[in-house]
Amino acid sequence: VDISSVGYWGEGWSPYMPAFAYQKELIDIWIDAFQRTPLLMNFDEQEALTYGTQHGAGWRLDCLGDMRKNSNDQYFPAEMLEVYPQQVVRAGIQDVWQRKPVSLEVCFTVAGWKERGYDLDYILDQALRWHVSSVNIKSAPIPSEWKSQFESFQKRMGYRFILRRLEYPKTVHAGSMIPIHMWWLNAGVAPTYRDFSLAVELRSSTTATIVRIPVDLRKWLPGDAVFDGTLYVPENLAEGAYDFRVAMLDPRTERPAIRLAIEGRRDDGWYGMGSLTVKTQ
Known part of the structure; x- marks a missing residue:
């Protein structure tokens, strides 16, 4: 279950985020209510991400595959090649996967990656480095040319x-x-x-x-x-x-x-x- 708080789609990010003290109160509601159900902490707010995972949640991000090299939009930065790898370290969540799950949601769609000429091997390898257990591909089809790579990826993600x-x-x-x-x-x-x-x-x-x-x-x-x-x-x-x-x-x-x-x-x-x-x- 995703920990929904404030911001766009309840994912804990927007230009209008409240101070962390208020975010913490919202996160605590989920942690207190779901004692037996695995929870996932949204990724964008570093302090909230650290707090949620320190209190028993796994983590998720929502733009797997964004291979843009730069961005002028402060609310949609270059994720895969800039923000995500560094945020994992800064938030101290490198080892969370050993006790709680990591779930990833694709950016755009997988077909959109292909249209943009993105490097599929890099994207899937990075997901495995993050020890992914589940991936949300938004019910969109996988290009036929990429199905064999996804079949191999599926056999390596999670446990086997x-x-x-x-x-x-x-x-x-x-x-x-x-x-x-x-x-x-x-x-x-x-x-x-x-x-x-x-x-x-x-x-x-x-x-x-x-x-x-x-x-x-x-x-x-x-x-x-x-x-x-x-x-x-x-x-x-x-x-x-x-x-x-x-x-x-x-x-x-x-x-x-x-x-x-x-x-x-x-x-x-x-x-x-x-x-x-x-x-x-």
Whole structure:
């Protein structure tokens, strides 16, 4: 949810901005009201941007792709090549992405970038350097010549989880602890900001049981993550053959919520990783 305050479109900028003390009161209303909903702080007012992100908000900007080299309009300066990179530093928000999302809105439209001869690779690379999680392209079409670049960009923005290695015993006993090794890669540029659960499901033709893995996925920043631990095989699990499946679950629905960048996805969202045999004591 965007923190709307004053100014044009409620985006916190205009020639008539009130003193920061009044802006702060408006920002506090949102922070107090939305305790569980992720908030995004608008970019233009540096003091407000710093305050909002220091109090739990992510951030957004609304002119991604403005590649003008200069501007005589003090209320519409050259954004990408002047204002934005420096504002990120001056506001001290370089590391906000590690705990809260970054969302970007395109300037003009993507087709407008092409008409103006803008450098698409520069724009998308800069968005990734800012660790973008979502982009608003204003429901406008992407030029066909640029679709492959956007498809590649889409696979790098936000999080992208790849299970690189999984090791577990092929035969286990009900009521026992079993060792498990998982090596994951977050090939995106940001973590997930919701408290999803990493889980294993043991499923037979007649029954299924879910075992949660004690990791905090919100801390899986871009790069490798390893789990070396043990899982409990429920004592009431019947003897027989079981499929070994993994998923990342929504805490509200208890259903798979994240599409992983691996093969093996089933119709119910779980990923088949192999099988094992359960024996009773």
